[in-house]
Amino acid sequence: MTRSRGSARISRRGLLTGVAGLAGAGVGAAAVGLGVERESFDAExxxxxxxxxxxxxxxxxxxxxxxxxxxxxxxxxxxxxxxxxxxxxxxxxxxxxxxxxxxxxxxxxxxxxxxxxxxxxxxxxxxxxxxxxxxxxxxxxxxxxxxxxxxxxxxxxxxxxxxxxxxxxxxxxxxxxxxxxxxxxxxxxxxxxxxxxxxxxxxxTQPDSQTQRNLFxxxxxxxxxxxxxxxxxxxxxxxxxxxxxxxxxxxxxxxxxxMDTWEELDRENRELVIGRNLANGAPLTGTDEHDPVDLAKTVGGLPVIPASSHIARAxxxxxxxxxxxxxxxxxxxxxxxxxxxxxxxxxxxxxxxxxxxxxxxxxxxxxxxxxxxxxxxxxxxxxxxxxxxxxxxxxxxxxxxxxxxxxx
Ligand code: HEM
Incomplete structure (x- = not known):
């Protein structure tokens, strides 16, 4: 924190009390402005x-x-x-x-x-x-x-x-x-x-137990x-x-x-490719991520989760x-x-x-x-x-x- 070279010498004590001679001390001024002296740091x-x-x-x-x-x-x-x-x-x-x-x-x-x-x-x-x-x-x-x-x-x-x-x-x-x-x-x-x-x-960023997203x-x-x-x-x-x-x-x-071709697909088709929705990862036959996957469910004679989708095949x-x-x-x-x-x-x-x-x-x-x-x-x-x-x-x-x- 202390700048020891050049003319802009700022003492640590000055920064901590927030009354450093700000003139001619651009970096110190920015640091005080951003509240660096008050940061709480968790080393854990x-x-x-x-x-x-x-x-x-x-x-x-x-x-x-x-x-x-x-x-x-x-x-x-x-x-x-x-x-x-x-x-x-x-x-x-x-x-x-x-x-x-x-x-x-x-x-x-x-x-x-x-x-x-x-x-x-x-x-x-x-x-x-x-x-x-x-x-x-x-x-x-x-x-x-x-x-x-x-x-x-x-x-x-x-x-x-x-x-x-x-x-x-x-x-x-x-x-x-x-x-x-x-x-x-x-x-x-x-x-x-x-x-x-x-x-x-x-x-x-999120609880360890929460499933992550990939770059799709x-x-x-x-x-x-x-x-x-x-x-x-x-x-x-x-x-x-x-x-x-x-x-x-x-x-x-x-x-x-x-990425380029994936982004050309509309959202509905992106969900059909996997067999799960994008919002929360629920299977297309459910509402929550961990709901059971029902590959037998049909609507209008067609499977809700396509048989060719990633989860149906995997x-x-x-x-x-x-x-x-x-x-x-x-x-x-x-x-x-x-x-x-x-x-x-x-x-x-x-x-x-x-x-x-x-x-x-x-x-x-x-x-x-x-x-x-x-x-x-x-x-x-x-x-x-x-x-x-x-x-x-x-x-x-x-x-x-x-x-x-x-x-x-
Ligand atoms: C870039 C390649 C891949 C992507 C983006 C991808 C993505 C996904 C996604 C989004 C799911 C649904 C959520 C889940 O259960 O995790 C899933 C499920 C799954 N994937 Fe993949 N996957 C890929 C490659 C593979 C490969 C190579 C295999 C195996 C050879 C595989 C096996 C599985 C299995 C077993 C499931 C769970 C199916 C189920 O029982 O519901 N995936 N994958």
């Missing part, structure tokens, strides 16, 4: 932490933080299991510290670690590491790329990687710092292939597995792969949303077809136009990620149905796709990946 949100250690990793079912970086990395030598163990140990040590608001072990900017704002660090492994003969028998049966879908226009820049590092925080500075530390410290062992930067409605303006995330069924639907119990007990799987699909056909959807928005600068083409006005979409014990059994059936037909497909295009085994949680004694690499 910045100090809030999420426990890093535990049976499950944080950042999977915890309330999603406002900002997230999904980071895909490839191992320089995927056959070097010692190097893999090294990466996961570093991420454990420094992830645990940063999540508590403590600087990383060799942190060049320790001050940036002090306001974690619910920072979480979550790590997963991709299929390629299981090509190593020593790990082959430890590969979960579902850990393989999703089949190619006719709707996909996958871009190389978002392809499957060996490792997923998901860092989230309510504060973009804490997030950038943790991203820098956790990627730079492993740079000789693992190379960053992509960073997908996502955001949600800022925490504090839709309330997105209403239908989710019941919390009481997380052990059954989300967390692996180690039955197939004992090392995975407490872990899970994550599908990460980058889906472009075509909706589970069997009880086990359930998974947690944790989408983040992305909104990047539009790509430069190709010669002779009209420029795009947006580069917007969802980092659509889902969490489930077994993606083949729980997730794939609905993705196959949507690929076959979904009215929403006209306005959305999947451009990235990957699948990861999310490691079981770490303890201060056993780092991430400890059970996976035990005895090797």
């Amino acid at each position: 949100p910045a100090r809030q932490t999420v426990e890093f250690y535990g049976r499950h990793q944080a950042g999977i079912i915890t309330v999603p933080a406002t900002h997230a970086n999904y980071i895909g990395l490839d191992l320089v030598d995927p056959t070097d299991l010692g190097a893999l163990a090294g990466v996961l140990t570093l991420w454990t040590q420094d992830g645990a510290r940063l999540a508590q608001g403590i600087a990383a072990l060799a942190d060049p900017e320790p001050e940036l670690a002090t306001a974690p704002s619910q920072l979480t660090v979550t790590a997963g492994v991709g299929p390629r590491i299981f090509e190593d003969p020593r790990l082959a028998s430890r590969r979960p049966s579902w850990l393989k790329p999703l089949p190619a879908f006719g709707i996909d226009r996958l871009q190389d820049q978002w392809k499957q990687t060996d490792l997923l590092l998901l860092i989230a925080s309510d504060d973009p500075v804490a997030l950038a710092h943790a991203t820098r530390i956790l990627t730079a410290e492993v740079r000789t062992i693992a190379r960053v292939r992509w960073v997908q930067r996502g955001f949600r409605t800022a925490r504090g 303006g839709q309330i997105d995330g209403t239908e989710q597995p019941a919390a009481a069924r997380q052990d059954e639907l989300i967390w692996d119990d180690g039955a197939e792969q004992p090392w995975l007990a407490g872990g899970t799987s994550m599908v990460v699909r980058r889906i472009a949303m075509h 909706r589970r056909r069997a009880d086990h077809e359930q998974y947690l959807r944790r989408a983040y928005n992305y909104d990047e600068p539009p790509a430069p136009p190709l010669p002779g083409q009209e420029p795009d006005t947006s580069n917007t979409g969802l980092i659509f990620s889902t969490v489930q014990r077994d993606p083949v059994r729980q997730f794939l059936p609905s993705q196959e149905r949507l690929a076959e037909h979904d009215d929403l497909n006209v306005w959305t295009t999947p451009i990235g796709s990957s699948v990861y085994a999310i490691l079981p949680g770490a303890t201060p004694q056993v780092p991430l990946g400890g059970s996976l690499l035990r005895g090797l």
